[in-house]
């Protein structure tokens with residue numbers, strides 16, 4: 269890359285990273301843009317599928333709720349919308365900065381087995397669509413559909429497009445934004461949850477960082493890169509929140525010990541007290557905006 273595809277910067281730092289989730293020991297090269305601090309994998313393997321073994325994701329079917337539980341979930345979401353919160357699932361927090369109603373047409377990119385869409389359907393949303401090229405088969409029910417399709421094949425328009433840790437698995441952030449603006453309704457909103465190089469663990473532990481995740485993460489932006497992408501494509505970045513978790517600490521510590529994620533029992537590696545400290549530290553890092561992942565909220569600007 270002569271020029272950063274996001275900010276057109278021309279100075280880069282070379283980074284050599286190792287595949288650690290399965291401990292294959294395979295080596296990959298990233299470059300970090302000195303200007304917007306985005307990371308890009310420069311040698312995307314031709315056989316990337318080899319790094320997504322069958323145990324990577326559960327592509328089984330989603331867990332269904334019975335009629336009573338479904339009703340309780342609907343009531344719980346309605347209560348949350350009125351400011352009453354009890355045992356709220358984490359996705360309520362992700363959705364709360366957005367303007368949505370039950371008829372909002374929503375897409376979840378890289379939806380896996382569709383569990384989030386199923387939960388949103390129980391909460392009362394009626395136009396839910398999931399896209400994932402790796403699901404076994406397409407699926408459709410009253411309020412939601414799952415399509416066995418790549419993001420770039422989408423041919424509908426939405427009020428909200430969500431990427432929950434799928435953006436960094438797509439080949440080019442600029443190509444994604446180019447496509448994204450074409451599938452948004454006027455004033456359509458976007459939620460992107462993604463790892464970010466603002467992470468203190470990246471600054472301190474470098475390539476041991478759990479969420480560098482070579483070679484599955486093809487790029488990792490910085491909050492600066494996400495601002496620039498919004499500006500370039502007419503999307504107003506109206507909110508950014510950090511939602512990093514304890515895994516940034518125990519995952520990174522595991523990799524420093526030379527242990528793979530897959531096949532290691534976390535509760536045998538770390539005491540209960542250590543795990544509690546990691547959870548508290550993550551909350552603190554999120555407040556300081558130095559956690560290792562964030563949620564970016566955009567709105568399509570009126571033309």
Ligand SMILES: [Zn+2]
Pocket residue numbers: 272273274275276277301302303304305306
């Ligand atoms: Zn850049």
